[in-house]
Amino acid sequence: MRLIRLILGQLILLLNWVFTPRSIKRDAALQATIDHQTASLTLYQYRACPFCVKVRRAMKRQRLNIQTRDIKRCDTARAELLAGGGDLKVPCLRIDEGEGGVQWLYESGDIVGYLEGRFAAG
Secondary structure, three states, X not given: OHHHHHHHHHHHHHHHHHOOOOOOOOOHHHXXXXXXXXXXXXXXXXXXXXXXXXXXHHHHHXXXXXXXXXXXXXXHHHHHHHHHHOOOOOOEEEEEEEOOEEXXXXXXXXXHHHHHHHHOOO
C-alpha cells in the first residue's frame, strides 16, 4: 500500500507540473497590496495530497504568495497545526486576523472559495 501511495503521489506531482495553470496578470501596485495581505496566510499541507494540489493550483491561478508548511516533513508545522487547528487534517489555511485572532479553515473547496472570494480578479 505504501508503494502505491508513493507512485500515485509522484504521478499527481508530475501531472501538476505538466499542467501548471497560468497566473493572472496584475499591475505591480495591486500585486504588492495582495502580497501584503497574503503574508497573514499559511497553508498547512502534504506535498502530494490531491486536495492540497487543488488549493496550490488555485493559489497559482490567483498569483497568491502564501507560505506553505508541509506537516509530513516538518514536526514544528505538524505541532502548530495540531495545537492551533486541533486536527492533523490537510489542507488547512491559517488566517491571521490580527489582534491575536486566528482562523483555521479546513476543506479544499472552502479554502479555494475563500481565496477566490477574497482575491478575485477584477
